[in-house]
Amino acid sequence: MYKKIFIWVLRLVVAIILLQTLFFKFTAAPESVYIFSTLGIEPYGRIGSGIVELIASVLILIPRTTLLGAILGLGTMAGAILSHLTKLGIEVNNDGGILFLLANITFVCCAMLIFINKEKIPALLKF
DSSP states (O other), rough: OOOHHHHHHHHHHHHHHHHHHHHHHTOHHHHHHHHHTTTTOTTTTHHHHHHHHHHHHHHHHHHGGGHHHHHHHHHHHHHHHHHHIIIOOSSSSOOOTHHHHHHHHHHHHHHHHHTTTTTHHHHHHHH
């Protein structure tokens, strides 16, 4: 029982973090535009990453597709973390490093969901 609750907490943490950023990405909030302009991929990178994060969130919340969503989320967050470490910096627009922290939390939660669902990986590879 505790394992199921833990898994749902992981799912919800990832989904909430990913979904709350969509408002900023899809409304072209100045912070989001700044980030993707700095990376040289505005607006397509901003909108594309928002779509990928939306898909990952939905997949993570559906028990049968949690593994797929977690893999997608892990890859997306790896890109975000790498962007912070190479071009953006830990702190972006005086945010105190909160975006970097949220990316790391999401990355760890996705990695844990992948580990928990590792027995499903062979079936995913056959697909």
